[in-house]
Amino acid sequence: MNRFDRNDPKGLFHRFVVYPLARAANEQASLEREISVPYRELPKVDNLKKLVTSPFDQRLWKYSTFTRENVLGLLQTQAIAAIGKSLLVDGARTLRSL
DSSP states (O other): OHHHHTSOTTSHHIIIIIHHHHHHHHHHHHHHHHHHHHHHHSOOOOOTTOBOOOSSOTTTOOOSOOBHHHHHHHHHHHHHHHHHHHHHHHHHHHHHHO
16 A cells, blocks of 8 residues: 555555554444443343333334344444444544544
């Protein structure tokens, strides 16, 4: 990759591609360390197939059952969507600050 900048560490390719990727990799490792402690303290979920009351309107929800597994899937989907939005906002903010 140095050929794009001709070994210039302050070149455009390094500033806009290499350094942000390295920063992101380091940030990911630090976030994993930070989150692993509270994650280990979470209680284990027993019996994922146990039925729970559906958080959705029964007239609109076409399935008759809603399990703990469905609740976890719903939470994960919403968390991924929220993380994606925050990454887009942070990325746009970073680009504006350059």
